[in-house]
Amino acid sequence: MIAIVLTVCLASAPTTCKEERPFFEGSFLACATQGQFIAARWLNEHPAYTLTRWRCEANKPRETPI
Template identity: 45%
Template sequence: MALVFLVCLISAPDTCKEERFSFAFEPVSDLGCMMGAQPRMAEWTNTHPGWRVARWKCVPAELEEIHTI
């Protein structure tokens, strides 16, 4: 399972990019991904001031490359 989230600059809300995080332990259920998403995004936000998470979703790892937010 992979976490895909869209982050946007706070100072320029139209400037956005995707970030991806694959969970190291497999298999991860949808629920497990959703529960693990919040701490992972909080950690990312803390290390990237000036950005905010606009959207996020969990996708199966094998589909991560073809899915976009």
């Protein structure tokens, strides 16, 4: 299973960052082609955050906070 991982930071506190994994079902190729759209949708739903990066990875347990 592939996961989209968004690294987001609070707009009001840019050093307060975390990883988010929005729901996604698809292949690595689908992740690579749809990731930008999924990130934009997540940001639209969470306006207090800014996106610093996103990536596709094999789904694994959530990492410790950044």
